[in-house]
Amino acid sequence: MTDAPIHDDGATGTAAPDEADGGEVTMVLWRGDATGGAFTEYVLPAVEGEVVLDVIHRVQATHAPDLACRWNCKAGKCGSCSAEINGKPALMCMTRMSELPEGEDVVVAPLKTFPVIRDLVTDVSYNYEVAKRIPPFNPRAKTEDEVEAGGYRMAQIDVERSQEFRKCIECFLCQDVCHVIRDHEENKTSFAGPRFFARSAELEMHPLDVTDRRAILQKEQGLGKCNITKCCTEVCPEHIKITDNAIIPLKERVVDAQYDPVAWLGRKIRRRTKGTVEQAAATSPATGPAAVQPEDHPPAHGIPTALELDEVDEVDELDELDDGPMVSVAAEPTGAPMGQAGDTPPEAPSPADG
Numbered sequence: 207m208t209d210a211p212i213h214d215d216g217a218t219g220t221a222a223p224d225e226a227d228g229g230e231v232t233m234v235l236w237r238g239d240a241t242g243g244a245f246t247e248y249v250l251p252a253v254e255g256e257v258v259l260d261v262i263h264r265v266q267a268t269h270a271p272d273l274a275c276r277w278n279c280k281a282g283k284c285g286s287c288s289a290e291i292n293g294k295p296a297l298m299c300m301t302r303m304s305e306l307p308e309g310e311d312v313v314v315a316p317l318k319t320f321p322v323i324r325d326l327v328t329d330v331s332y333n334y335e336v337a338k339r340i341p342p343f344n345p346r347a348k349t350e351d352e353v354e355a356g357g358y359r360m361a362q363i364d365v366e367r368s369q370e371f372r373k374c375i376e377c378f379l380c381q382d383v384c385h386v387i388r389d390h391e392e393n394k395t396s397f398a399g400p401r402f403f404a405r406s407a408e409l410e411m412h413p414l415d416v417t418d419r420r421a422i423l424q425k426e427q428g429l430g431k432c433n434i435t436k437c438c439t440e441v442c443p444e445h446i447k448i449t450d451n452a453i454i455p456l457k458e459r460v461v462d463a464q465y466d467p468v469a470w471l472g473r474k475i476r477r478r479t480k481g482t483v484e485q486a487a488a489t490s491p492a493t494g495p496a497a498v499q500p501e502d503h504p505p506a507h508g509i510p511t512a513l514e515l516d517e518v519d520e521v522d523e524l525d526e527l528d529d530g531p532m533v534s535v536a537a538e539p540t541g542a543p544m545g546q547a548g549d550t551p552p553e554a555p556s557p558a559d560g
């Protein structure tokens with residue numbers, strides 16, 4: 207449902223014909239809060255060279271000073287201005303008006319996967335709760351040679367492998383598009399999401415890190431729920447190959463731990479190259495176990511406040527997991543879409559639906 211369009215002069219009614227300045231643009235923006243809302247049309251003069259965020263700012267300046275939107279850098283680097291533009295998760299500051307279908311309304315809605323605070327602003331704290339549960343970087347002790355040389359030595363290829371994931375601006379567009387949590391609120395307690403698989407991959411592939419995260423990825427972070435649809439990769443504004451370079455290698459590592467007979471034998475005779483999460487965290491010079499198990503943190507989105515590491519204390523537990531397929535296909539959506547009540551933003555077209 208949309209309200210009557212509001213024109214640049216504040217009047218409501220049918221859009222005026224094109225002006226000599228090149229025409230008009232109709233912005234259809236979701237307005238409301240956690241209790242519900244609706245789409246409202248705003249008709250403005252078209253201005254060459256603008257991005258969607260520019261037009262949102264003009265709506266604020268000329269029509270709706272109380273319109274809420276989050277932004278900061280206007281350069282695609284802070285990750286604040288994420289929204290769903292014509293049904294596709296994107297940064298408002300990096301989406302040129304000229305790239306959108308000419309003459310058609312521009313529909314801007316808040317991220318569907320997260321609860322609305324107001325208008326285009328959502329509560330993304332789910333992601334920060336998940337981030338706290340990622341076992342932190344835990345480098346091995348320096349060798350004598352490295353102590354003498356004054357630091358670790360790493361091959362350039364290893365540096366580059368991690369740096370791809372360090373480009374993440376935490377816009378959470380990948381989290382928004384992933385159907386595992388987009389369509390299943392209940393999965394938020396057991397699924398880390400693509401941004402955090404990329405973070406775990408960065409740490410797992412780091413040649414200095416000594417923590418083994420495979421059991422946690424399998425048991426706590428729901429890696430098996432990802433069915434490699436690649437939607438997260440498609441929306442990433444930093445062009446991080448989340449699926450190919452993070453998720454699939456992580457799945458391979460978990461499968462190796464569970465099914466590879468050589469790896470199995472190695473574990474049995476305790477010839478591991480990485481320690482358990484607890485062992486590594488206890489000896490970490492950087493952070494220690496407190497960073498793995500945050501205390502006194504209020505629960506959010508039903509996520510446990512502390513990672514139950516006691517239950518995941520051995521990578522050998524992977525041997526005890528069910529012999530089911532590592533890549534599981536998520537069940538058909540069963541619940542109502544999460545995020546908003548009342549007149550919710552529209553279902554995104556296929557590119558946005560994981």
Ligand code: SF4
Pocket residue numbers: 383384385386399400431432433434435436437438439449453560
């Ligand atoms: S590949 Fe698909 S299912 Fe897997 S994390 Fe990305 S969006 Fe989610």
Ligand code: SF4
Pocket residue numbers: 373374375376377378379380381400401404438441442443444445446448
């Ligand atoms: S991985 Fe890409 S899409 Fe996901 S939060 Fe980082 S920058 Fe955004």
Ligand code: FES
Pocket residue numbers: 276277278279280281282283284285286287288297298299300
């Ligand atoms: S305003 Fe910073 S990414 Fe858009």
